[in-house]
Every structure is written in C-alpha cells, then in structure tokens.
Amino acid sequence: MSRGEKDKYTETQKRKAEHIEQSYAAKGIPEAEAEARAWATVNKQSGGGEKKGGSGQRKSPAAKSAARKDSARRAVATRKGHSPNQAPARSSGSLDRLTKDELMQRAARQGITGRSRMRKAELIDALRVA
Structure with missing residues (x-):
C-alpha cells in the first residue's frame, strides 16, 4: 500500500480517523497535522489497514495441540537438567x-x-x- 492510500482500511477505521481529525482541528491544529495524527492514532489502536491474523490464528486445532505437546515435552526435559535437543552426556x-x-x-x-x-x-x- 503506497503512502496516503486508505483503501485497505475498514469503514470503521475511516470514520474513527475522521472523528479524531475533527477533534484535533477543533483544537486549532492545522489540517495536515490533524490528519496525520488521526491516522497515526488509528494505526496505533488497530494495527493499520490490512487485517492480519494474530498469534496462532492460522494454525489448525491439531497443529496447536501438537505444538503444546512439544512445548510440554521440552519443558519436562529442561526441568530434568538437559536440553531436549542435546544427546545425554557421556560417562x-x-x-x-x-x-x-x-x-x-x-x-x-x-x-x-x-x-x-x-x-x-x-x-x-x-x-x-x-
């Protein structure tokens, strides 16, 4: 997305930015500065225009379960005093x-x-x- 294009934002995000911009303009902030601040606020609050999945949102339930089991296995191995990826120490x-x-x-x-x-x-x- 090139600078200035707002096509990827949702209608809710656009309305929010417009409202914030009006609020800044009412305080006497120049129009360009108000717009920049409004979009910066929207980006900060919602993460920008393109919606991306959060952590683990693209994994299937089976993959999540496997990852949890693997994590638990590694935690147990660490508690026992050796790295799960390392061979046991020799005599x-x-x-x-x-x-x-x-x-x-x-x-x-x-x-x-x-x-x-x-x-x-x-x-x-x-x-x-x-």
Missing part, C-alpha cells in the same frame, strides 16, 4: 572423546576454577582429579 571414563565445549560445561558444573584458560588436556586432567 566420565570417556573424557578423551568429549569436545572442549563439553569438557568446559562439565568443569563449570563441578566448579573447577581457572577452566576458561585451560587447554583440552588440562580440562581432562582437572575433571579426573575432581
């Missing part, structure tokens, strides 16, 4: 196979100080001692 016997990021996470959970400056081998040693 401490295989520290050599973990990535440095995984070792850093383990070191953080165990409260190992100085871990941010450690190399991978140093992290492994510190985790074995802890």
Whole structure:
C-alpha cells in the first residue's frame, strides 16, 4: 500500500480517523497535522489497514495441540537438567572423546576454577582429579 492510500482500511477505521481529525482541528491544529495524527492514532489502536491474523490464528486445532505437546515435552526435559535437543552426556571414563565445549560445561558444573584458560588436556586432567 503506497503512502496516503486508505483503501485497505475498514469503514470503521475511516470514520474513527475522521472523528479524531475533527477533534484535533477543533483544537486549532492545522489540517495536515490533524490528519496525520488521526491516522497515526488509528494505526496505533488497530494495527493499520490490512487485517492480519494474530498469534496462532492460522494454525489448525491439531497443529496447536501438537505444538503444546512439544512445548510440554521440552519443558519436562529442561526441568530434568538437559536440553531436549542435546544427546545425554557421556560417562566420565570417556573424557578423551568429549569436545572442549563439553569438557568446559562439565568443569563449570563441578566448579573447577581457572577452566576458561585451560587447554583440552588440562580440562581432562582437572575433571579426573575432581
């Protein structure tokens, strides 16, 4: 919609803008300013000319139900202490196979100080001692 076109607004929105514009004009505000303020008010209150669906309005009831179930599953997994998209942590016997990021996470959970400056081998040693 190009600037100035009001074709996409409902009749109610147009009437509201006209009423607001008259109110501003009665207060002595110039016509162009009154019109701009009126349409700004209508846009702020109703979201503009083209009506768009709100949150979730385009989903079917089945899709909404599936999304809620997925959200609940992720919430339960988070409460149990691991991300639902992340594989469970490996046992401490295989520290050599973990990535440095995984070792850093383990070191953080165990409260190992100085871990941010450690190399991978140093992290492994510190985790074995802890």
